[in-house]
Amino acid sequence: MRHRYSILFFPLHVIIDFLSLNTAFLSAYWMKFQSLEAVAEAPYASLWWLFNIIWLIEILLLKPYIYPRQLFKSGHLIRQLLLLTFIHMAVIAVCWVAIQGYYYSREQLLVTYILFLSLGAAFRIGGVLFLKEYRARGYNNRRYIIVGYGKLANTIRAFYDAHPEMGFHFCGYFDESTSENARFLQGGYETLLEYTRSNRIDCVYCCMPYMDNERLKSVVENAEILDYQVKILVDFRGFIARSTSVEYHDVLPVLNLSSDLVSDFRVSVFKRAFDIVFALLALILGSPLFLIIAVITRLTSFGPTFYAQERIGKGGKPFKIYKFRSMYVDAEKMGPVLSGGLLDNRITPWGRFMRKTRLDEIPQFYNVLIGDMSVVGPRPERQYFIDQIVEIAPEYRSLLTVKPGITSIGQIKYGYAASIDEMVQRLRYDLLYPKRRSFLFDIWIIAQTLRVMAQGRGK
Known part of the structure; x- marks a missing residue:
């Protein structure tokens, strides 16, 4: 199985957040009451269960732990944590008012969220630093090739070369061979699919300025069989608008490059x-x-x-x-x-x-x-x-x-x-x-x- 450890990121993230939430709740309770004996009894047992149920519902509805490697950054993860915590606080506040649970300690609730944010942020920052170092050393890498050789192809390769912490390993350019590009190519279109299969390529970047639709169709049709992702690169530099959007005309997607009037x-x-x-x-x-x-x-x-x-x-x-x-x-x-x-x-x-x-x-x-x-x-x-x-x-x-x-x-x-x-x-x-x-x-x-x-x- 490819990237056998990557599949563990999702359950590990879920488990650590639940551990952080419960650790924060119990620690705040102990700091307030200097004891944990009554935390599993009414009325705090209900609040404890409610904390976990609301967090579970957020995970199921919002799917906060599914993101590409490009977004696996401390800033993005912490902003996401703040949003989830704010939603959690808002729901708890509504429930608190609905059941008139004014007997719960406001101080305990505040300290719970402060501790949870601190633990969650520490885990995310630590995880990002660990993965950056781990991937920079050559582990947990995604192998990718670029179809179509030109400036755009060189740009995406330069991006990943400058960010080894993302864990993308370049395996070659593929294009129709000419006297100008032959020395840069790993192979041509005729060897592309076999190379992808034998070298267990994870991602194929297709540069639209340099390949036609028939060849792109072939790459896409074989993606599921050979188990690789297809990503299309289009060069919008120099004219892309500030508020680009996708419009659908029936089933045809249309890219709107006009700004939001x-x-x-x-x-x-x-x-x-x-x-x-x-x-x-x-x-x-x-x-x-x-x-x-x-x-x-x-x-x-x-x-x-x-x-x-x-x-x-x-x-x-x-x-x-x-x-x-x-x-x-x-x-x-x-x-x-x-x-x-x-x-x-x-x-x-x-x-x-x-x-x-x-x-x-x-x-x-x-x-x-x-x-x-x-x-x-x-x-x-x-x-x-x-x-x-x-x-x-x-x-x-x-x-x-x-x-x-x-x-x-x-x-x-x-x-x-x-x-x-x-x-x-x-x-x-x-x-x-x-x-x-x-x-x-x-x-x-x-x-x-x-x-x-x-x-x-x-x-």
Whole structure:
């Protein structure tokens, strides 16, 4: 039998959780009453049985111990434990009120749950650490092959190579042999099924860009006979939407890559209202400071106070972005050039101070007010640089689905970019924003920006 020990994980998990629950209940009872003599008698015997019955029902209904190896992580397991415990507490509370069991000790109940969470979390963390080490040493591994050779195939292999604790052992690529890929292949389609059977392969990854439906059908039809899993890889990088969903047209599954319009509408309306209020407050309350900055900018170097430049906004729409001028006049007379950081000799001495404290970005609150920008969002770039970025990182296009912002995760974590490569590195941070966009996340980014400004850590 394959993975004869893996089948023990489920009953072992169930047994340990029941032991933890009962140990916590009895320990809390002893801590409260300094004795265990009456715990098996009324009224606590009924409560003890109820604790176990409710936990058993949760296991049967929610099936909390069935998950793929990719989710066998401490954080996921502890969040799941917290959810199960919260449901358990809620049901116990309802039963308590229904039977008017006010004679039960609240302290004993509270301590029971604290001990149970502590024991459950300790078991899960210990189990994850043990399995990571056990699998990293080569035990309890799943053998897998990849059908179809290309970038996508290399990506999934690199993922498992970087995470040996998941216990996936690579056994080879299979594809139609060509002069370009022959040296990388374990075999072709004609040897695939025999290799899978003789080498007891557990999982076959099929890369859809590199294999046709007939060959995929053959792999799927033999999966049950040869006892392996089939997983299909489709390359959605660069265009997958924030709220992907599966729709069924009769029996035909359709992947919907469009974002959730209702959710987006609510977020956009609330975010726009916040932007207007925040921008108005910033412009009104900060007007004395802005006037001082404007005067210093004008007096410390020849040229206008403000600087306007075309940037690309939401949906690829160009707009004029406004800043306090931090460079000498005609700094880009030879064409578009990225800033070389604070040591760039095109930046004025006062401009270096403004960039370190991000004061040069303040006029963009006007852009926020007229709707070109948001307070928080990925930084807008010029079309000249976007064209170069997209060649390296096509996923940049997803940032054009939201309004650009005055500040962003990339601005906090990375700062100003001095080259295309640095812009791509900063992009890695900003790509998090469309997926995690929320009011609380915006507040966190604004707070971090104020900290960077106060510390003068902008670059």
